[in-house]
Structures are given as structure tokens and as C-alpha cells.
Amino acid sequence: MPLIYKICPESLWREAEAAGRFTGAPVDHADGFIHFSTAAQVAETAARHFATAGDLLLVAVEAEALGPALRYEPSRGGDLFxxxxAELPVSAVRAVEPLPLGPDGRHVFPKGLGADEVRA
Known part of the structure; x- marks a missing residue:
């Protein structure tokens, strides 16, 4: 089953875990949907939108569990994101892992999250 990924500040995600649902980050609220990336897109998303951010988590979500509320739409460079x-039910989450900054200033993606095709 394909996984999609949300990069999220740890404090915001911990609130979602306690509530059993994630309603989105401020950018998600502003745009009217929760932003995700595919494995092929997530490294560029991290570099563009979270370049110097620490205390992040990579949340792996089972795409099929989200049903018709999940749509793939054109965004950066015409890619479908x-x-x-809808809100993200925590029950659709398959893994949550730290997304630290490496010594080169780029995020270090965890192994074994189904993100083996992540291009850093």
C-alpha cells in the first residue's frame, strides 16, 4: 500500500496524537487542506519549506485509508501532490519518525519507513 508523508513540528503532532486526529498546520488551515508529499517529493518539500527547521517528525500515512477526501492535485512544477x-485520523498513520537536520544542514530521512525511494 502506498504511503504519503507529512512533515510536522513535533509539538503539533503530539497534540494530534492526544486528540486522535490531526487538523493541520497553519499552512494547511490557510490553504483549506492538509499538505502531503509522496516518497519521491518529500525530500524537496523538506528542503523548500523546512530548510532550517529542527524538531520535526516525518509522519507516514496509508493513502488508501483516507478515501475520497484525498486528492492528487497539481502543485510545484505541475507534480501531483x-x-x-478532511482531518487526518491518527489511525491512518503507519509510522512517525524524527526528521533531524544532518551536519550538512539537510534533513536525514529514516530508513525502513516505506520511503526507500525518498530522493535526498
């Missing part, structure tokens, strides 16, 4: 037009 997954957008969720």
Missing part, C-alpha cells in the same frame, strides 16, 4: 480535504 496529495491533499487531504
Amino acid at each position: 496529495p491533499h487531504l480535504y
Whole structure:
């Protein structure tokens, strides 16, 4: 089953875990949907939107569990990005791993998250 990924500040994700659902980050609220990336897109998303951010988590979500509220829509460079037009139930999450900054200033992606095709 394909996984999609949300990069999230740890404090915001811990609130979602306690509530049993993630309603989105401020950018998600502003845009009206929760932003996700595919494995092929997530490294560029991290570099563009979270370049110097620490205390991040990589949340791996089972795309099929989200049903029709998940839509793939054109965004950066015409790529189709997954957008969720609903709250994210924590039950759809398959893994949550730290996304630290490496010594080169780029994020270090975890192994074994189904993100083996992540291009850093």
C-alpha cells in the first residue's frame, strides 16, 4: 500500500496524537487542506519549506485509508501532490519518525519507513 508523508513540528503532532486526529498546520488551515508529499517529493518539500527547521517528525500515512477526501492535485512544477480535504485520523498513520537536520544542514530521512525511494 502506498504511503504519503507529512512533515510536522513535533509539538503539533503530539497534540494530534492526544486528540486522535490531526487538523493541520497553519499552512494547511490557510490553504483549506492538509499538505502531503509522496516518497519521491518529500525530500524537496523538506528542503523548500523546512530548510532550517529542527524538531520535526516525518509522519507516514496509508493513502488508501483516507478515501475520497484525498486528492492528487497539481502543485510545484505541475507534480501531483496529495491533499487531504478532511482531518487526518491518527489511525491512518503507519509510522512517525524524527526528521533531524544532518551536519550538512539537510534533513536525514529514516530508513525502513516505506520511503526507500525518498530522493535526498
